[in-house]
Amino acid sequence: MTQQRPFFIPFLVPAVLVAVIFAAAMFNVFQYSFLEFVPGSVEVGGFTLDNFARINRPIYYWVLLDTFLLSFATAFFALVLSYPIAFAVVRAERNWVRSVLVVLAITPLFTGEIVRTYSWMLVLGTDGVINTTLKALGLIEGSIPIMYTRPGVVIALVQFAMPVMIILLATAISQVKRDCEKAAANLGATPNTVFWRVTIPLTMPGILSSFVVVFAWTMSAFSTPQLIGGGKVLMISNVVYLQGFSSFNLPFAAVLSLIALGAALGSLGLMKLATARFERKLATV
């Protein structure tokens, strides 16, 4: 093997190092989850299972469900909005149009998450751009509450996820052979039919993988739900922060972190199963 791939082992070393450090950190978190929290002290006490017992409360189930639903909604809307842009980026006839689209699509990646979230606070607020415009047009009298709501959080998360989604989808769309689409058109298919029956199925692996990437990414979202949600919309990372860093209850925060990790891995496993089944179905069509 080393003869066939001479750099295999040296190239593997950084990945193994990162994995070992990550595993050591996770082991530490795991260890903390079984230790007693002592109020009024930075030190932890002895072995206990109380931290796990505390999880059995409706609030934590709701937070997990909310995290799942918000991540799913974010991935779905990001996909719906990103696909046309990615399609235009790949298929634009003129180079300058393609360049402009790429710049517009990718630029948000170069502004930080906090900056983007603050901008959304200005847009979604009681006297923000949306409410002010709707009021000026006479469409509403009072303000529509968007901040501190789930839709508000999803809007900001979708915009945050879109650049990555566009890059992933554009890569998938660029792999589609135009000959297949031309063949379908020659056989009498309308552009609409070509798109839905040829292009979409051929880009389905890219659609599924980008959906899973954005879903997993959003599961660990912190700043956006923290600022846009304003404590009224909590995702699992926010609860970890509130318990761990605001009150120094690190053992309980460790339990929540493990549950967050388990929930993310479980959700990804379920998605992988679903996508694998879907891909098999596509292959037989």
Place this chain on the structure above:
Amino acid sequence: MKRFLVSLSLLATAFAATPSSAQEKLIVSTWGGNWKDGAGIIAKEFTKRTGMEVEFITGGTLDRLAKAKVAKDNPESDVTYTTSHVGYLYQSDGLFEKLDMSKIPNAADLYAAGDRGGYEMGVYSYVYTPAFRTDLMPEGFKVDSWKVLWDKSMEGKLGLPDFDPSHIVIASSIMEGKTPSDWESITDKLEALKPSIKAFYQSDATSQDLIRTGETPVQVLLSINGYHLIEQGVPVEIDIPSEGAVVGIGALGINAGTKKLDAAHEFINVALDPAIQEQLCEFHKCSPMNQKAKVSPELAKLPGIFTTPEQWEKQAIVLDDETYAKLLPLWKIWFTENMMQ
């Protein structure tokens, strides 16, 4: 070869010089931004008196505590500026030195609230109290009692900090004729506040944003942030309810294991000097801990600025650090599970 050896010796000299220059400096751990600038007032006078430079390392309250815990016997800083109840956590885990009061003569003139139990000294105080936008609330509106926050007219208007529910828990306990230690008997009252709450803020910056934009026209607000908003022309009124306002105390402690004990004591002594207290309080718009400090009449008349023993007695709710430090995590858990979302 000759050039290589010269470079090597220069490099060695540079490395050797680093620890020796660090020895000449007093390292002070503090918050960033405005708080660091305030600590700079103390540092300037300290350097003038001792000739020793001060270097600051900055971070959040709990980040710095976590770092101090990790560093333990080999502290990163000599002096730590923190909130007094967080100072108790340093103290209870052996991260603060016991203070030698003979080296802090200015401590003799402090208000009672300045004495934080022998391991840290209160330097200044501020309050968390109700404040509101006068242009967004009805004319004549006042928060003369914490009870006003439960009023039906407050629905969807209130902002509270998400990082610290202690102020509302302590005030509610006093309002209900209980002590903060009896907080479990007033949880129904706290839950009845939920309709009033519009959002929770995460930092001083978001607190100011929420009130500036009118998202939460009423807040339980850090007085210093309120004065800052007023200075910027935001129409904010800060009220001290009849039950009092909840006091927070900025405190200094000496990191256990420091090799600059005398200098660290002198830094605290300088911080408590009446003249420095005056400068510090004019800068932060906070209350001095030294009774001999004379703040300007403009500052003294601001709500939440306490300059007489009577004001401390009637307007200030002060909780001891041990109770605060032990109950805060329990309040925090209860609050997250029952009041948020």
